[in-house]
Amino acid sequence: MRITDLEVVPIAFRDPPLLNSSGVHEPLALRCVLRLHTEDGVVGLSEGPGDRASLDRLAAVRESVRGMSVFATTLIARAVDAALPGAREVDRAAAFSLIEVACLDVQGKVLGLPVSELLGGRVRDAVPYAAYLFYKWAGHPGEADDEWGEALDPDGIVRQARRMIDAYGFGSIKLKGGVFPPEQEIAAIRALRAAFPEHPLRIDPNCAWTPETGRRVAEELDGVLEYLEDPSPGVDGMAAVARAAGMPLASNMCVHSFGTLAPAVARGAVHVVLSDHHYWGGLRRTQHLATLCEAFGLGLSMHSNSHLGISLAAMTHLAASIPHLGYACDTHYPWNAADDVVVPGALRFEDGAVPVPTGPGLGVELDEAALARLHRAYTESGRQVRDDTGYMRRFRPDFDPALPRW
Numbered sequence: 001m002r003i004t005d006l007e008v009v010p011i012a013f014r015d016p017p018l019l020n021s022s023g024v025h026e027p028l029a030l031r032c033v034l035r036l037h038t039e040d041g042v043v044g045l046s047e048g049p050g051d052r053a054s055l056d057r058l059a060a061v062r063e064s065v066r067g068m069s070v071f072a073t074t075l076i077a078r079a080v081d082a083a084l085p086g087a088r089e090v091d092r093a094a095a096f097s098l099i100e101v102a103c104l105d106v107q108g109k110v111l112g113l114p115v116s117e118l119l120g121g122r123v124r125d126a127v128p129y130a131a132y133l134f135y136k137w138a139g140h141p142g143e144a145d146d147e148w149g150e151a152l153d154p155d156g157i158v159r160q161a162r163r164m165i166d167a168y169g170f171g172s173i174k175l176k177g178g179v180f181p182p183e184q185e186i187a188a189i190r191a192l193r194a195a196f197p198e199h200p201l202r203i204d205p206n207c208a209w210t211p212e213t214g215r216r217v218a219e220e221l222d223g224v225l226e227y228l229e230d231p232s233p234g235v236d237g238m239a240a241v242a243r244a245a246g247m248p249l250a251s252n253m254c255v256h257s258f259g260t261l262a263p264a265v266a267r268g269a270v271h272v273v274l275s276d277h278h279y280w281g282g283l284r285r286t287q288h289l290a291t292l293c294e295a296f297g298l299g300l301s302m303h304s305n306s307h308l309g310i311s312l313a314a315m316t317h318l319a320a321s322i323p324h325l326g327y328a329c330d331t332h333y334p335w336n337a338a339d340d341v342v343v344p345g346a347l348r349f350e351d352g353a354v355p356v357p358t359g360p361g362l363g364v365e366l367d368e369a370a371l372a373r374l375h376r377a378y379t380e381s382g383r384q385v386r387d388d389t390g391y392m393r394r395f396r397p398d399f400d401p402a403l404p405r406w
């Protein structure tokens with residue numbers, strides 16, 4: 001089962017104007033699909049970031065992994081590291097992750113086993129995800145309103161939550177904050193609490209608050225949040241909030257790779273690590289992360305970025321295999337599902353959870369026509385990087401992305 005080629009297909013899919021602390025999502029999100037070809041004709045799939053630098057790193061490792069066995073993932077990781085001298089840990093891990101997931105897809109297809117079985121078996125048959133709410137404009141400027149409409153105040157956020165929960169059945173809620181002054185976002189959380197008394201709630205301002213503001217928000221939302229995500233920048237900022245906060249602090253920003261874990265643990269800056277196989281070096285390394293979190297008494301949840309069904313399948317197999325995962329995982333999928341690249345059927349939400357696909361490998365099939373359409377959209381867009389700040393500045397030229405803001 002030797003790798004004959006990595007075929008990387010960059011794609012662009014529709015994304016609503018979702019607001020965050022660095023700006024607003026552009027009309028197209030970038031991603032890539034990897035088709036890993038083998039000498040036996042079996043093709044493995046995976047999905048990951050589609051920005052220029054990520055694509056360049058995949059191009060740089062392409063020759064090194066040719067001829068390697070899809071079962072030799074430890075050796076492939078070493079080859080990827082060697083092919084990317086000087087690259088940051090997180091970037092090497094991201095390149096390897098795409099290849100590892102595709103190798104596991106091939107392994108599963110060859111053995112007739114779902115990836116969750118290759119990872120040691122399912123501890124849950126369905127993986128709970130959270131409703132991931134965003135402040136948003138009604139539509140992209142100059143375009144018709146999208147199906148979700150505007151959400152710029154507590155009523156809009158509650159409306160969005162209701163719509164998403166009605167459609168998907170989610171049992172937990174995350175609000176992307178860092179958009180409006182904290183008082184307004186606290187009001188939105190309180191409105192969510194009133195409308196959904198039983199749903200665990202989280203807010204993630206992506207480091208938009210000073211430690212002092214973070215401490216104040218933590219105090220005001222004590223007893224309301226299941227965790228507070230990345231209130232303030234850096235290990236120092238997080239540690240300062242953590243000392244005063246009554247709820248756990250979660251992070252995908254100050255802890256984002258193995259090298260960043262020890263300093264955060266030493267300072268008591270983070271209580272819940274937000275894993276993401278796309279950045280932590282694939283599915284097996286994320287299982288290793290879970291073991292470390294357990295050893296250090298840290299909780300484990302899962303982060304996402306704009307993504308499609310191949311990633312959702314990989315996230316679901318992984319989450320199903322980790323006993324220590326104690327929270328509903330993040331997913332952007334409802335925002336982007338209409339443009340998916342997988343053939344419908346294998347992935348569905350039942351009561352806010354995705355039943356683990358049972359077919360061989362990831363259990364999803366590529367929709368070739370959709371892939372070709374999204375690749376065309378990528379090529380025609382001329383886009384190379386995600387630029388939430390630049391897009392925001394087209395409409396608000398004085399927008400300043402500097403953080404912390406409040």
Ligand SMILES: O=C([O-])C(=O)C[C@H](O)[C@@H](O)C(=O)[O-]
Nearest residue numbers: 020204206252303304305306
């Ligand atoms: O938890 C997070 O930090 C994210 O989900 C990062 C994403 O980039 C999010 O901020 C977004 O989609 O705007």
Ligand SMILES: [Mg+2]
Nearest residue numbers: 204229230252
């Ligand atoms: Mg986050």
